[in-house]
Structures are given as C-alpha cells and as structure tokens.
Amino acid sequence: MAREQWATRIGVILAVAGSAVGLGNFLRFPGQAAANGGGAFMIPYFISLLVLGIPLCWAEWTMGRYAGIRGFNSAPAVYAAIWKNPLAKYCGAFALLIPLVVYMYYVVIEAWCLGYAIDYLNGNLMQVKDADGFSSHFSDFVGAGENGALLTGSSPLVWLVIITFICNFVLIYRGITKGIEAFCRIAMPLMAILAILVLVRVLTLGTPDPAKPDQSVAGGLNFMWNPDFATLAKPETWLAASGQIFFSLSVGFGIVINYSSYLRKKDDVALSGLTSNSMNEFFEVCLGGLITLPAAFIFMGMAAGEQGTFDLGFKALPNVFALMPGGQFFGFLWFFMLFIAAITSSLSMLQPVIAFLEEGFGLKRHASAALLGLIAALGCGFVLYFSKGLGALDTFDFWVGTMLIFVLALIQTLIYGWVFGIHKGHAELHTGAHIRVPWFVQLIVKYVSPIYLLVIFIGVCATTGPGYVKTMTENPVVMGSVAFIGTVFAFLLLMIHIAGRRWDAQGKFENIQELHD
Ligand code: PFF
Numbered sequence: 393m394a395r396e397q398w399a400t401r402i403g404v405i406l407a408v409a410g411s412a413v414g415l416g417n418f419l420r421f422p423g424q425a426a427a428n429g430g431g432a433f434m435i436p437y438f439i440s441l442l443v444l445g446i447p448l449c450w451a452e453w454t455m456g457r458y459a460g461i462r463g464f465n466s467a468p469a470v471y472a473a474i475w476k477n478p479l480a481k482y483c484g485a486f487a488l489l490i491p492l493v494v495y496m497y498y499v500v501i502e503a504w505c506l507g508y509a510i511d512y513l514n515g516n517l518m519q520v521k522d523a524d525g526f527s528s529h530f531s532d533f534v535g536a537g538e539n540g541a542l543l544t545g546s547s548p549l550v551w552l553v554i555i556t557f558i559c560n561f562v563l564i565y566r567g568i569t570k571g572i573e574a575f576c577r578i579a580m581p582l583m584a585i586l587a588i589l590v591l592v593r594v595l596t597l598g599t600p601d602p603a604k605p606d607q608s609v610a611g612g613l614n615f616m617w618n619p620d621f622a623t624l625a626k627p628e629t630w631l632a633a634s635g636q637i638f639f640s641l642s643v644g645f646g647i648v649i650n651y652s653s654y655l656r657k658k659d660d661v662a663l664s665g666l667t668s669n670s671m672n673e674f675f676e677v678c679l680g681g682l683i684t685l686p687a688a689f690i691f692m693g694m695a696a697g698e699q700g701t702f703d704l705g706f707k708a709l710p711n712v713f714a715l716m717p718g719g720q721f722f723g724f725l726w727f728f729m730l731f732i733a734a735i736t737s738s739l740s741m742l743q744p745v746i747a748f749l750e751e752g753f754g755l756k757r758h759a760s761a762a763l764l765g766l767i768a769a770l771g772c773g774f775v776l777y778f779s780k781g782l783g784a785l786d787t788f789d790f791w792v793g794t795m796l797i798f799v800l801a802l803i804q805t806l807i808y809g810w811v812f813g814i815h816k817g818h819a820e821l822h823t824g825a826h827i828r829v830p831w832f833v834q835l836i837v838k839y840v841s842p843i844y845l846l847v848i849f850i851g852v853c854a855t856t857g858p859g860y861v862k863t864m865t866e867n868p869v870v871m872g873s874v875a876f877i878g879t880v881f882a883f884l885l886l887m888i889h890i891a892g893r894r895w896d897a898q899g900k901f902e903n904i905q906e907l908h909d
Contacts, residue, residue: 395463396568397654403573405664405671408642408651410576410736412672413583415501416640418730421676422616422684423701428632429623430616434677436624436633443844445637446669447837448801450829451808452648453661454821458812460653462904466748467646468888469895470653473904475811481892483807485884486800487646488748491741492764492884493792493877494645496771497785498741499560502734503552504534504706505727510552512724517710526707526714535779539869542776553772557765559735564742565761568654572739579732580671586729587679593722594687600715607693612686615697627851634848635794641672642740644801650744662825675733683726687712702782705730742768752891767880774876778869787873790860798849802842809838 398404425433459470468484475483511517520529533549535541542549563571599608623629638644652661688696688708699708713723742764749760771788778784808817814834821829864870895901 395460395654396465397656398573398659399569400573401659401664403569403577404651404655404659405668406576406580407572407736407740408648408664408668409671410572410580411642411647411651411740412640412668412737413580413675414733414737415498415505415730416636416737417672417676417680418587418684418733419680419701419705420639421636421680423699423704424632424636425616425681426685426697426699426704428629429620431619432621432623433629433633434619436630437636440630440634440637441669441673443836444634444801444841445641445643446666447833447841448805449641449643449648449665449669450662450821450833451804451817451837452643453652453665454817455804455808455812456649456652457655457657457659457661458820459649460655461657464751465650465653466751467649467744468748468891469751469900470649471807472892472895472901475807476901478892480807481888482885483803484646484748485881485888486796486803487649488745488884488888489877489881490645490792490796490800491647491744492768493771493788493880495738495741495768497775497788497793498734498738499556499768499772500549500553500775500785502731502738503549503556505730505734506556507533507548507552508706508710509724509727509731512713512720512727515720517723518714518720520710520714523707523711526710529710530702530706534782535776536781539778539780539783542779550776553776556735557769557772560738560742561761561765563735563739564746565757567757568743572743575739576736579736583729583733583736584675584679586725586732587675587683590722590726590729591679591683593716593718594683594690597687597690597716600690604693607690609686609690612689613682615689615694616681616685628855631848631852631855634844635797638797638801639793640676641669642737644797644804645741646744646800647740649804650747651740653747658824660824660826662821662829663827666827684709687716691715748887748891752887752894754894771876771880774873778873780869783867783869784873784876787870788877791874791877795852798845798852802845802849805837805841805845809834809842814838
C-alpha cells in the first residue's frame with residue numbers, strides 16, 4: 393500500500409493547528425486563567441509554553457517524521473522503531489488511549505456546541521430569560537439531572553451526537569489528504585473570520601448599562617488580564633498552566649507524532665512546528681482571551697470569574713448574547729465556530745487509532761473505521777448515559793485529559809532525550825529546516841522538561857490526589873468510569889501485543905534502514 397502523505401506544507405501546518413485549536417482555546421483557557429489569578433496565570437503559562445510545549449512539540453515532530461519515512465505511523469510502532477526494547481510498543485498504549493478516551497467525551501461537548509448553534513439559528517435560545525433560565529436549559533439539554541435522562545427518546549442531544557459522529561467519521565474515512573487536510577484548509581480560516589467578527593462585536597460593546605460604569609469593555613479586559621501575583625505561590629497555578637499548555641497544543645497526546653509521520657524526509661519540521669504552535673497561541677490568547685471572559689464581565693460583573701468552564705461557556709455566555717444587540721446572530725456565529733474548532737480537534741483524536749489498526753492488523757480503511765466507530769460509540773454511550781452532574785465526562789477528563797497526559801509527555805521526553813538522543817534529534821530537526829533552533833532547546837528536552845513534569849505530576853498527586861480518591865470511592869459513577877478507562881487500556885495493550893507478534897513474524901523492526909541522502 394502506498395504511504396499516505398500530506399499534500400502540501402501549509403496543509404500539514406493547518407491540520408496540526410486544527411488539532412490544537414479547539415474548545416480548549418475558547419472555553420478552557422479563559423476559565424483556567426480567571427480561576428488562577430488572571431494576568432498572573434500568564435507567567436507560568438508562558439514558562440510552560442517555552443519549557444514544555446514548544447520543545448516537546450519539536451521532539452514529537454522530529455520523531456514522527458523520522459519513523460514515518462521508515463514506514464511507521466502509529467505510536468506503538470514509532471516507539472518500537474526508536475527504542476529497540478520489547479516494552480517500547482506497550483508505551484504506545486497511552487498514545488492510543490488518550491486520544492480515544494478524550495474523543496469519547498469531546499465529541500459530546502462538540503454536539504452541545506452544534507445544538508446551541510442550531511438553537512440560535514431557530515431563535516429558541518433567544519426565548520430563554522435570565523441566568524436561572526439558561527442554567528436549567530443547559531442542565532436539561534445535557535441531562536445533568538439524572539443518569540439515563542438523555543436516553544428516554546425525547547432528547548435532541550443523542551441525535552446531535554450521532555450527527556457529529558458521522559461528520560467525524562466521514563472525514564476520517566476520506567483519509568489524510570482528502571479528509572483531514574482538505575477540511576482543515578477551509579475550517580481554519582473560517583474559524584479565524586468568525587472569531588474575529590465576534591471579537592469586534594465584544595470590543596465595541598462599550599458600557600451597555602450606564603448605571604454600572606465599571607462593567608465596560610476596559611473593565612472586562614482589566615478583569616481578565618489584571619495580575620493577582622499572590623496566586624503564583626500556589627502549586628495549583630503551575631499545574632493548571634502546564635496542563636493547559638498540553639491540552640491546548642495537543643502535545644503529549646500522541647497526535648503530533650502520528651501527524652508528522654506522514655511527512656517526507658526533506659519536509660521542514662522546525663518552522664512548521666513553531667508556526668502551528670504560534671497559530672494556536674493566537675487563537676488562545678488573542679481571541680479566546682479577549683472574547684469569553686471580558687464579554688461575560690461586561691454583563692455580569694465580578695460574578696463572571698466564579699463560573700466553571702462549562703458554566704462560563706454554556707450558561708453565562710448565552711446570557712450575554714441575550715443582552716447584546718445582534719445577540720442571536722453573534723450567538724450563532726460563536727457556537728458554530730466552536731463546533732468547527734472542535735471537529736478539527738476530534739478528527740485528530742481518531743487518526744492515531746485508525747493508523748494503529750491499519751498498521752497493526754493490516755485492516756483496510758472501512759474495517760478500521762468501523763471497528764474504531766464501535767469502540768468510540770461504546771464510550772460515548774457511557775458518557776451520555778452517566779450524565780448526572782456530568783459524572784462520567786468529568787472523570788474521563790480528569791484521569792485521561794489531565795493526569796495521563798503528564799505520564800505520556802514524560803515517556804516521550806525520556807524516549808527522545810535519553811533513547812533517540814539529543815544529538816541525533818538536533819540533526820534530524822534540522823533536516824530540511826527553514827529555521828535554526830538553538831542547541832539549548834535539546835538540553836531543555838533532555839533535562840529540564842522531565843524534571844519539570846515530574847515535579848508537577850508529584851504536585852498534582854499530593855494536592856488533588858487524596859481528596860480525589862475520597863470522592864472516587866464514594867461515587868459509583870466515578871469508580872465505574874475509572875474501571876471503563878482501565879478496560880479500554882487493557883484492551884489496547886492486548887491489541888498491541890497481538891500486533892507485536894504479527895510485526896515480529898514480518899520482521900518489521902529487523903532492518904530499519906538508515907536513510908541517507
Ligand atoms: N487541543 C484541543 C483543544 O485545545 O481543544 C484539544 C485536544 C485535541 C485534546 C486533540 C486532545 C486531542 F487529542
């Protein structure tokens with residue numbers, strides 16, 4: 393079978409940026425910043441970007457292309473090609489588990505966005521009055537009141553999830569160039585235009601209520617960006633900032649490694665990696681950071697900062713759209729933009745698993761997509777059923793979308809820094825490169841990133857760990873969700889084991905030819 397490859401350089405950059413830019417930029421980032429000291433949050437945020445995000449991203453791009461041109465695409469095979477140890481391929485289980493489980497809940501939130509966009513289009517959401525109204529609308533819509541509430545047949549959400557699922561699978565079925573690349577080339581500029589339109593609307597709101605002169609655009613920006621330096625002393629702030637960097641850049645998920653494996657030997661990775669990261673930061677800091685929270689502040693005042701991420705996005709913001717001139721139109725633009733942003737991200741969660749099923753078992757695209765669809769649908773059904781208080785969704789997000797990312801990121805820095813080797817890495821990174829990357833970046837990946845990650849990881853375990861274990865044991869849904877994740881993990885390990893035997897029989901790793909110019 394001919395090797396799949398990106399068609400154009402801008403296409404691969406937009407695809408990686410499409411994976412990165414998503415709900416994390418517009419909903420998670422403003423929520424995290426507000427909860428962790430506003431402007432002061434940006435200090436650990438930018439340090440994490442420089443020490444973890446960008447260096448690790450380069451490491452993933454480099455290893456991915458290195459393995460890709462030697463014929464390996466999925467994380468288990470990529471790790472095994474680099475680290476000649478029988479354990480290596482099993483490390484790849486994390487790089488399949490993370491995108492797969494994140495997909496199971498991310499696609500549900502994606503369907504919320506689609507639902508809200510449709511409800512703006514048909515005017516339904518403009519009928520809802522006051523904060524309580526929006527709160528109960530959201531709670532009913534996502535089934536937060538009772539487990540099983542969504543599966544009674546009358547809930548539109550299940551249908552929206554099915555539509556969203558189909559959109560994702562149609563695109564993934566079409567493959568790297570015709571599906572992912574073609575969609576991201578249209579979606580990314582479209583998202584930028586829609587977000588800029590909403591931004592202009594928010595920044596020209598002035599002071600809508602003359603009786604509350606503080607609640608102005610300037611007040612909103614001040615509220616988002618004014619630093620509360622006292623939060624810098626708290627370890628949680630540093631944890632939140634580095635977690636946000638990973639989630640947002642899609643680094644440490646096993647995605648970049650897979651996407652970059654479809655490059656050619658001489659394709660640049662240094663500038664491409666930096667460009668996609670910069671695009672993500674533009675969407676996050678300039679668009680996400682200037683829209684969501686300032687808008688909420690203008691209409692709600694200080695109460696805006698006390699909202700959780702979903703409260704901010706799905707209760708407070710609709711309330712804001714209800715009050716602003718042209719709110720129905722801008723509400724539609726906003727949620728439609730979120731929906732597209734989420735699709736370009738969820739696509740990227742499917743591709744690593746598809747690649748593994750094809751590489752590990754020789755499946756054709758329709759078989760791999762069908763099998764993955766079945767597994768993903770099971771998980772998604774689980775999230776939809778255990779909807780009370782968003783129990784399953786939150787648990788998946790905590791264990792996989794937060795904790796396991798640190799584990800995989802650590803594994804990847806170790807494989808790159810200590811097995812692949814930073815001298816080889818530096819040389820590989822510069823093959824076909826359009827910029828020069830200073831040598832100290834390699835030293836960061838080898839020494840600084842693993843220590844920084846370990847300190848943060850131990851910090852998370854020490855601060856959130858004990859309280860979390862207590863809630864976990866008290867709540868059967870949380871326990872069940874953890875068991876579900878464990879089962880998927882065990883299943884993936886088994887699949888990797890079977891694939892490994894096939895690879896051994898084929899002698900796949902025996903003569904990894906060193907490609908020379
Ligand atoms: N980076 C995406 C965002 O900011 O919304 C989220 C994401 C993408 C998470 C891809 C996980 C993933 F595998």
